[in-house]
Amino acid sequence: MxxxxxxxxxxxxxxxxxxxxxxxxxxxxxxxxxxxxxxxxxYIPSEIYAAPTKLLPSKTYLSWDDVLHASRYQIYGINHNGDWVLIMESETNRVDFDHRFFGYQEIKVRACNFKTCDGVGLFASTSVTGIIKFPTIKYTHDALGRLKIVSDSLKGNSEYDYDAAGNRKSVEGQDK
Known part of the structure; x- marks a missing residue:
């Protein structure tokens, strides 16, 4: 005993x-x-989770309605070969678009239970063609090799100014 x-x-x-x-x-x-x-x-329900609803892609994130009793979500993207690949798992119903999402034209999401994602949830998909924007960044240096301008296609420009001794004295623009 x-x-x-x-x-x-x-x-x-x-x-x-x-x-x-x-x-x-x-x-x-x-x-x-x-x-x-x-x-x-x-709690692990025996029924299959419904597909997440209201997938709303924006320029910086993707969100959807919570699925009752879901513990986490898997986010997949279709690659250049036409294959669906797992991009990430999330514990919330929102993911920020970052470098992991580069190159995907369509995203799909499914709910998972506490133990597994296999066979427990239906997928919901959405096109992100033209929605996900990644910055183009260009660095310009002066004749002495110092950073002078950072051009960011999404955030704008930052200009750096230096004193006579070569120390950075000011930054104008986005990187303030």
């Missing part, structure tokens, strides 16, 4: 230590009481 009680206590301790590290944003947690101990376990 003491062995069972010890194992139960160690199990509670292990769950208590691990789940705060592994928790995801919208996981539904269920408390289960047993012999005076309470366990908290993730």
């Amino acid at each position: 003491n062995s069972i009680l010890l194992r139960l206590k160690l199990g509670v301790l292990l769950i208590t230590l691990l789940f705060p590290v592994l928790t995801f944003a919208k996981t539904t947690w269920i408390p289960i009481s047993l012999s005076g101990y309470t366990f908290i376990v993730p």
Whole structure:
């Protein structure tokens, strides 16, 4: 009996230590009481998650409505070979477009449960052709090799000025 009680206590301790590290944003947690101990376990529905709705791409991010009981989301993009590849996983219903999204023309999202993403959620997709904008950045230096102008196609220009000793004294524009 003491062995069972010890194992139960160690199990509670292990769950208590691990789940705060592994928790995801919208996981539904269920408390289960047993012999005076309470366990908290993730709810994993048996039905397949519906596809996320209202995928809204903007110039800087993609967002969608939460899927009930979803723990995380997978975001895929179609590459130049026509293959869908996993770009990232997210614990929220919004992702910022960054270098990982470069070159994709279409994005799809699916909800996942606490244990897996395989076979548990339907995909929703959206075209991002012409929406995702990545900056073109050009650096201009003066005759002494000092940075003079940074031209950013999205943020504008920054101009650097130097004193007689060569120390940067001011920055005009975006990088202030």
